[in-house]
Amino acid sequence: MARGSLDAAQQKAYSLLEEMIAQGPQIVIESSTPTDEQGGATEITEKILESINQIGPMSQSRFSVIECSETTDALDLLLDAIQITKRSNESILVFVEGASSARSTLRILKAKNASLEILDLSQKHSQKSLATNGLRADLIIATPESIHRQLLPEQFSLYRIIQRISSLWIFDMVEFRGLLGSNLFHILKRFELAAKDLGRDISLVGVGIELGDADRFACELFDCGGDQLAKIYLPPDRPGSISIGFIDPNIEVDPSSALTIASKLARLGWQGNLKTAVITSSRLKAELISNFIIESSSNIPAEDLVLYRGGYLGELRVELEERLLVDRVKIAVATSALARDLTRFDLVVLVGFPGTIARFRRDFQRISKAGGMIVLVASADQLDRWITRNPHEIITRKNEGAAINPFNKSVCHHQLIAASSERSITASSYLRGENGIREVTDSLEQLVAQSTLIKTPLGYQYVGSRQPTRNYGLRGYISRKYRMITTTGEVLEEINEDQIPTSAFIGAVYRHRRARFRIVAIDDDNSFIFVEKTEDQIYTKALIESNYQFSKMRLLTSPSLGLWIGVADLFVTETHLGYETYSEAGALLGIQRNRLPSKELDTEAFFISFSDDATSDIETELLPGALHAMEHCAIGILPIVSICDRWDVGGVSFVASPGSANGLDLDEISGAVAIYDGYAGGVGISYATYEAQATLMASTLETLVNCPCTTGCPSCIVSPKCGNNNEPLSKRGALELTRLVADSLAGKRNLKGS
Numbered sequence: 001m002a003r004g005s006l007d008a009a010q011q012k013a014y015s016l017l018e019e020m021i022a023q024g025p026q027i028v029i030e031s032s033t034p035t036d037e038q039g040g041a042t043e044i045t046e047k048i049l050e051s052i053n054q055i056g057p058m059s060q061s062r063f064s065v066i067e068c069s070e071t072t073d074a075l076d077l078l079l080d081a082i083q084i085t086k087r088s089n090e091s092i093l094v095f096v097e098g099a100s101s102a103r104s105t106l107r108i109l110k111a112k113n114a115s116l117e118i119l120d121l122s123q124k125h126s127q128k129s130l131a132t133n134g135l136r137a138d139l140i141i142a143t144p145e146s147i148h149r150q151l152l153p154e155q156f157s158l159y160r161i162i163q164r165i166s167s168l169w170i171f172d173m174v175e176f177r178g179l180l181g182s183n184l185f186h187i188l189k190r191f192e193l194a195a196k197d198l199g200r201d202i203s204l205v206g207v208g209i210e211l212g213d214a215d216r217f218a219c220e221l222f223d224c225g226g227d228q229l230a231k232i233y234l235p236p237d238r239p240g241s242i243s244i245g246f247i248d249p250n251i252e253v254d255p256s257s258a259l260t261i262a263s264k265l266a267r268l269g270w271q272g273n274l275k276t277a278v279i280t281s282s283r284l285k286a287e288l289i290s291n292f293i294i295e296s297s298s299n300i301p302a303e304d305l306v307l308y309r310g311g312y313l314g315e316l317r318v319e320l321e322e323r324l325l326v327d328r329v330k331i332a333v334a335t336s337a338l339a340r341d342l343t344r345f346d347l348v349v350l351v352g353f354p355g356t357i358a359r360f361r362r363d364f365q366r367i368s369k370a371g372g373m374i375v376l377v378a379s380a381d382q383l384d385r386w387i388t389r390n391p392h393e394i395i396t397r398k399n400e401g402a403a404i405n406p407f408n409k410s411v412c413h414h415q416l417i418a419a420s421s422e423r424s425i426t427a428s429s430y431l432r433g434e435n436g437i438r439e440v441t442d443s444l445e446q447l448v449a450q451s452t453l454i455k456t457p458l459g460y461q462y463v464g465s466r467q468p469t470r471n472y473g474l475r476g477y478i479s480r481k482y483r484m485i486t487t488t489g490e491v492l493e494e495i496n497e498d499q500i501p502t503s504a505f506i507g508a509v510y511r512h513r514r515a516r517f518r519i520v521a522i523d524d525d526n527s528f529i530f531v532e533k534t535e536d537q538i539y540t541k542a543l544i545e546s547n548y549q550f551s552k553m554r555l556l557t558s559p560s561l562g563l564w565i566g567v568a569d570l571f572v573t574e575t576h577l578g579y580e581t582y583s584e585a586g587a588l589l590g591i592q593r594n595r596l597p598s599k600e601l602d603t604e605a606f607f608i609s610f611s612d613d614a615t616s617d618i619e620t621e622l623l624p625g626a627l628h629a630m631e632h633c634a635i636g637i638l639p640i641v642s643i644c645d646r647w648d649v650g651g652v653s654f655v656a657s658p659g660s661a662n663g664l665d666l667d668e669i670s671g672a673v674a675i676y677d678g679y680a681g682g683v684g685i686s687y688a689t690y691e692a693q694a695t696l697m698a699s700t701l702e703t704l705v706n707c708p709c710t711t712g713c714p715s716c717i718v719s720p721k722c723g724n725n726n727e728p729l730s731k732r733g734a735l736e737l738t739r740l741v742a743d744s745l746a747g748k749r750n751l752k753g754s
Contacts, residue, residue, distance in 0.1 A: 061230040065206045065218040068234035069361065071172065072108065074207045077234065078169060079113055082138050090166040093140045095147075095184065097175035099123070102141045103321060105171065109139070121146040127157070134161035144176075144184050147191065149469045152422060155194045162194050167203035173218065174211045174358060177402035177643050178683040183474040185221055185406035186415030189430055193423060210361040211643075212399035220404055223432045243373045246388045258377045259285060262351045263292035265375060270300055270330050274346035278333045281352050281379075283309045284539075287511040289351065290333045294514065300331075307513060308334040311493040346372045352379035353387045355639045358399040380714030382636030382703050389706055393640075402643045403684030407439035410602075410681040416443050416460075417452060417468045424459035484510070484529045486517070492531070501542060501576040501596050504529055508540045508579065537584045543577045543591070548652045550605065550663035550674075555690055560744035562614035564666055565693060567686050570605040570676050572650065573598050604682030605652075606689040608741060609664055609672040618733050623671055626733025627653035628724075629717035631673045633734060634700045636719070638675065641692035641699075644685050647721070650676050694745040701742040704735050 068074050078094070085092055096102050102122035109116060119133045121142035130150075134140065140161075142151070155162055168188065170176060176184050188204065195202045204222045208214025215231055222229075249257035262278050266289075269276030278293075280286050290307045294300060306329050308320050323329055332345070336354050353376060354360050378384040387393065406412070419425050427440040444460045447453040453460045462468065471480075482500070484492040492512045495504055500522065504510060508519045510531060517531035549571045556566040576596035581589045618626055631653040638649065654662055655671045664672055677685045689696060707716035712731040719726060 061228060062201060062203050063218070063222045063224045063228050064203070064230040064232060065173075065208060065215050066232045066234060067208050067211070067214045069210055071209060073234045074171065074209065075105070075108060075112070077232075078139075079109070079116075081167070082116070085166050086138055088166075089164065091134075091137050091140060091164045092167050092169060093142060093147075093165045094169045094171055095142055095144060095176075096122070096171050097180070098143055100317065100321070101171075101175075102143060103318070105141055121151065125150075127154070131158060131161070134158065135164065140165070144180060144187055144474050148183070148187050148418070148472075148474060152187070152190050152194065152418070153467060153469050155422065159194075159198060162191070163198045163200060165195065165200070165202065167205055169205045169207065170221065171207050172209040172211070173206045173214065173221065174209065174402050174643060176221065177217075177404060178648060178685070179408075179411070179679045180475050181221060181402070181404040182406045182408055182411045182683055183415065185223065185404060186411065186419065188222065190415070190419050190422060193419070193425070193430075197423065210358045210399050211402060212358060213401040217402050217404075220406075223435070225433070244391075244394065245373065245375045246378065246391060247375060248378045248385075248388050258351055258379050259289050260292055261377050262349050263289050263296060265347070265349045265377070266293050266331050266333070267297050267300070269347040269349075270297075270304065273330075275329075275344075276331050276347040276349065277345040278331065278349045278351065279336050279354070280333075280350075281336055281354075283311060283335060284511055285351060286333050286335050287514055291514045293331065293333070303328060304330040306332050308332055310335060311495060311512075313491065313493060348372070348374045350374065350376045352377070352381070353384045355383070355645050356400050356643050357394060357397050357640070358643060360394060361399065380718075382633055382716055383639060385707065385715040386637060386640070386699065386703050397640070400639070400641065400643045401688070403688045405682055405684040405687075407436050408679075408681030408683060409439075409443065412439060412443040413447060414468070414472045416440065417447065417462055417464075418472075420444075420447075420453055420460050421462035421464070421468050424456060424461045426459040429459065480527060482522070482527045482529045484512070484517075484531055487520075487530065487532045492517070495529070497527075498599075500529075501544070501574075501599065503542070505542060505576060505579060505596065506594065507592055508542075509534065509536070509538055509581075538589065539582050539584070541580045541582065543579055545575045545577050546650075546652070547573045548654070548662050548674075550607070553664070553666075555687075559741075559747075562611035563741065563744055564609045564611075564669075565690070565741075566607060567690050568605055568607055568664070568674075570603055570652075570674065572601040572603065572652075572676065574601070575599075601678070602680055603677045604686040605674040605676035606686040606693075607664065607672055607674040609666055609669050610737065610740075611668045612670045613668075614740060615670045615737070618736055622730045622733040624653075624655050625728035625730030626737050627655065627671045627673050629712060629729045629731055629734035630700070630737050631675070632717045632719040632722065632726075632729070633703055633738070634673070634696060635675055637696060637699045637703055638689065641696050642685055642688040644688075648678050649685055650678050652676070694742075697738060697742040697745055701735075701738045704731065704738055 066074055066077060078092070082092055094105070096105055099122040102120055106118055106120055109118060117136050117138045119137035119140045121140055125133070151158060151161070168191065170184070173181075192202050206214070206218040206221060208217065211217065215226065215229055219226055219229055247261060249261050262280070266276050266278050278289055280289060286307060286309045290305060293305060294302070306320055306323050308324065312320070324332055336359075376384075376387070378388045416425070419430065427437050427444065430440060431437060444453065448455055448460065452462065452464060454463050480497045481494045482497060482504070483494055484504075486492065504519055506519055506522060510517050510519060516534050516536065518534045518536075519529055519531050521530040522528070523530070550568045551571070552569040553566050554568065556564060558564050575598040576594070578591060578593040578595070580591050583589055615623055631651040635649060635651045639645065651674065653671070653673045656662075656664075656669045662672075675686070675689055677683050704716055707713065709716065709731070712718055712729050717729050717731055717734060
């Protein structure tokens with residue numbers, strides 16, 4: 001969208017926006033390819049021919065990775081591949097992260113080729129409907145759950161569908177990091193075994209959209225070597241330019257200022273007839289922003305605004321997605337997890353940085369129209385402030401890489417049970433090479449010892465009577481969902497059971513579509529949460545007590561005397577003790593005690609431990625706060641070195657007492673800081689953190705040094721998810737400890753003075 005083509009209202013709106021961000025840094029991302037006016041636009045026919053030529057390497061290898069910066073580029077290549085497979089009456093199966101992604105992908109593909117026969121497996125189908133539609137589909141779109149729970153368990157009656165599939169495509173790979181990707185590794189294995197029994201060798205194609213080390217990640221996901229992987233690169237084709245501005249609100253004076261500024265920007269866009277998307281990190285913030293927009297401007301019609309977030313029932317979600325396609329909608333307020341379903345907005349307002357450089361490039365540049373504008377309104381956390389001080393990193397920093405751990409004990413156990421219920425397996429028939437043989441063999445033998453499997457001459461076989469895939473969640477929570485119901489019988493939305501201790505406990509205030517509801521009762525037998533509407537201007541925060549025990553230290557290194565860094569197993573116990581009630585202004589109104597059953601997590605952690613000598617310059621009374629503050633700041637910065645959200649990890653810091661170091665069996669330990677995977681068994685984040693320890697600690701130190709506060713604030717050491725109410729904290733002590741670690745890792749410091 002060239003600025004010269006705008007009407008007067010739009011020109012004025014952009015001018016006002018530029019005035020608002022004039023005090024902060026700005027970036028312009030220029031065109032990636034020449035425009036028509038410059039005489040070099042690529043013709044559509046040439047692009048199609050180029051795409052078809054790209055399929056050549058894929059046909060020579062069973063494993064391929066496509067690196068690109070736009071989803072549509074990879075979809076064009078997929079459409080070309082479909083034209084080839086149709087000639088032999090074959091189909092392609094595409095994995096997407098969730099049902100909303102499935103619907104979005106289906107809409108884009110249908111718009112490009114209305115004659116395509118597409119089966120959306122993310123929706124429920126009867127056995128008869130699935131068998132009929134699957135046999136004529138050119139393309140099958142599926143989530144991991146739909147293959148795990150529906151197609152593979154019924155493979156013997158649906159074998160003709162599997163027999164037609166020539167290749168599996170993963171769109172896009174970064175969404176399959178962590179636990180979901182660890183499970184997908186095994187689902188691909190199970191699908192390959194099913195196809196092999198039918199005489200098919202399935203090809204695997206990974207699509208990496210703005211993903212660092214996409215080829216390495218594809219090799220991990222596909223269980224193949226780099227020499228077996230065909231690599232395809234699609235250069236970006238994004239004409240025009242996108243302006244990026246930064247607003248750093250005065251969070252210290254007004255904690256809600258980021259939300260009010262975002263709502264002001266949305267109103268300004270609406271007045272200037274600019275299609276505007278406001279993206280934030282949480283459901284609650286999305287609810288608050290939409291409230292601010294409507295309440296502060298009575299002349300914005302309700303049909304002009306769509307609030308689009310997770311948790312809504314399927315029918316409502318589909319209705320909102322259809323509304324977003326109508327030009328009448330001028331403002332979309334959405335959570336970042338759903339932002340990939342939005343397209344081509346004149347103005348995109350990000351309330352808080354979206355976590356990673358890769359996510360920013362992939363999602364938010366795609367949302368914006370060429371010639372449009374992105375405004376980042378910094379929130380109070382460490383990463384946002386680091387980005388506003390280092391805006392050039394958006395262009396110059398390499399995309400972060402993703403991590404999985406398919407041999408996580410919990411994942412391995414559940415997936416091997418599922419695989420052995422479908423056919424007899426052995427470690428060597430299950431895996432392609434030696435990687436993971438020991439872990440898979442150990443898991444199989446442990447399952448035999450538990451009488452879950454038996455060992456036969458053909459391999460290991462499941463002996464249970466229940467379908468093993470039904471109640472296993474692929475994303476870190478069990479599949480049980482609770483429905484939230486009002487006192488009048490209206491069903492509001494669904495939430496997962498593991499959200500109850502933190503946000504849906506009895507007494508909690510919960511927001512739904514700009515209204516407040518108080519949770520009054522929970523029916524565990526029927527999976528119902530009963531709520532009643534409230535006008536109270538309050539919010540609630542859960543009180544959680546945590547206990548930690550380390551074991552099995554590994555990768556232990558000592559960059560300087562008195563400092564130990566490594567990875568260890570960690571057992572975490574969390575107990576909901578009650579909740580606090582706050583006014584909208586943030587004043588504590590009261591504390592309610594209400595203990596719930598404890599949750600346990602057996603995972604992995606990256607840790608840094610200090611000896612007495614290392615901490616000798618820090619006053620004894622400041623040490624607990626120094627360790628705690630260093631932990632908070634490092635977690636806040638972690639997404640710049642590993643594709644994860646701060647909610648994917650947890651943290652712990654402690655001062656060791658004589659004879660007790662929470663299981664860290666090291667001599668003369670005075671204290672430690674640890675960052676752990678928030679998923680059972682670990683999903684690779686701790687190992688990725690260990691590999692990037694020098695970068696992480698250097699960036700943590702930079703954040704502490706450059707933050708202008710004296711005693712600590714949300715931009716450096718205060719964490720929104722701290723279970724100890726951010727007590728104790730010592731910024732001065734954290735600076736000393738972090739500098740010690742960062743300098744030691746950079747080779748600048750030895751505690752004994754050399």
